[in-house]
Amino acid sequence: MDVATALDRLPKVELHCHIEGTMRPATVVELARKNGIALSTADPTELYRYSNLDTFLEIFWLVQSTLGSREDWARLAYESIVDGAAHGLVYRESFFTPARHLDAGQDLADIVAGLADGLAAAEGETGARAMLIADIDRAYGGAAGRQMVERLSELRQAGSPGVERVIGVGLDSTEIGVDPTDFADAFELAGKAGLHRTSHQGEETPPSYIRLGLDVLGSERIDHGLSSLQDPELTRRLAGERIPLTVCPNSNVVIANAVPRLELHPYPRMREAGLLATLNTDDPALTDMDLGREYRSCMEAFDYRWPDMVEIALDGVEATWLDDGGKRDLRARIERDAAALGQGLDRG
Numbered sequence: 001m002d003v004a005t006a007l008d009r010l011p012k013v014e015l016h017c018h019i020e021g022t023m024r025p026a027t028v029v030e031l032a033r034k035n036g037i038a039l040s041t042a043d044p045t046e047l048y049r050y051s052n053l054d055t056f057l058e059i060f061w062l063v064q065s066t067l068g069s070r071e072d073w074a075r076l077a078y079e080s081i082v083d084g085a086a087h088g089l090v091y092r093e094s095f096f097t098p099a100r101h102l103d104a105g106q107d108l109a110d111i112v113a114g115l116a117d118g119l120a121a122a123e124g125e126t127g128a129r130a131m132l133i134a135d136i137d138r139a140y141g142g143a144a145g146r147q148m149v150e151r152l153s154e155l156r157q158a159g160s161p162g163v164e165r166v167i168g169v170g171l172d173s174t175e176i177g178v179d180p181t182d183f184a185d186a187f188e189l190a191g192k193a194g195l196h197r198t199s200h201q202g203e204e205t206p207p208s209y210i211r212l213g214l215d216v217l218g219s220e221r222i223d224h225g226l227s228s229l230q231d232p233e234l235t236r237r238l239a240g241e242r243i244p245l246t247v248c249p250n251s252n253v254v255i256a257n258a259v260p261r262l263e264l265h266p267y268p269r270m271r272e273a274g275l276l277a278t279l280n281t282d283d284p285a286l287t288d289m290d291l292g293r294e295y296r297s298c299m300e301a302f303d304y305r306w307p308d309m310v311e312i313a314l315d316g317v318e319a320t321w322l323d324d325g326g327k328r329d330l331r332a333r334i335e336r337d338a339a340a341l342g343q344g345l346d347r348g
């Protein structure tokens with residue numbers, strides 16, 4: 001077997017993937033038509049070229065705006081896991097960012113129920129498992145973020161359908177010019193409600209934002225954390241405390257344009273510095289990527305060997321919010337399948 005196929009089949013977890021960013025182009029077209037959203041082209045992939053995070057977000061927001069009902073969210077979630085599982089995904093903690101939809105009058109209860117419906121259907125078909133992280137959209141500000149967390153807490157208390165899937169909150173969208181401390185209230189409330197916390201930091205911003213994500217927002221993980229190495233003391237802390245970074249190397253090239261070529265990405269140096277740097281796709285359908293190719297392209301660009309890739313997959317498990325038993329089971333599965341796949345690899 002060639003290594004590309006083996007990497008595609010290697011069981012993998014993913015902790016940095018926006019469910020809206022997994023929407024199939026055909027689904028974008030169908031939902032846009034159904035919900036009266038104007039697309040300037042019959043082939044949305046023509047729009048998928050970005051010069052920085054904000055130009056990407058304009059397209060991400062357009063794609064998001066096609067989701068109009070519980071059924072739409074269910075379809076998105078179902079297709080997202082089916083497509084991920086086709087490339088070795090076995091467990092995902094997936095972001096969804098409902099600010100735009102809540103602002104337009106959708107109810108968080110319907111969004112969560114729809115997503116949970118779709119995830120359950122896909123789990124039954126693929127055996128992959130998926131949980132959800134409700135992301136606050138920085139562009140909507142701290143008050144909207146707090147309202148979202150309040151509504152989520154209400155739904156948890158009421159045992160609203162599917163709400164048990166939502167295990168944490170996150171923070172995404174535009175970084176530059178937004179003060180992370182605006183979201184301290186929302187994150188504090190999430191912590192009190194027993195939700196995990198993570199936040200996008202350091203995709204386009206310096207290490208000081210990563211520190212704020214940890215110290216002011218109480219983030220247990222940092223999404224991207226691309227600028228970590230610029231601050232040696234922060235790097236020592238992240239490594240020493242095994243604080244996971246959910247790194248998306250291809251996204252950093254294609255979306256943020258923060259790195260000109262994959263070969264120049266700091267990922268290998270991050271790992272050499274002892275960081276728990278996991279591998280993720282971010283928005284695979286909007287960047288022509290999948291998790292198998294994310295692993296393969298990084299293996300080639302960073303001159304990694306098969307055991308390095310297995311170690312990266314196992315680090316993904318450590319970084320999840322699964323309980324110890326869940327982590328042990330997943331680790332055992334990856335080790336078993338990796339050994340079998342490794343045996344069958346083409347040599348030479």
Ligand code: HPA
Binds near residue numbers: 174255
């Ligand atoms: N960064 C911030 N917001 C996002 C991203 C990202 O990489 N993807 C989707 N929303």
Ligand code: ZN
Binds near residue numbers: 016017172223282
């Ligand atoms: Zn992201």
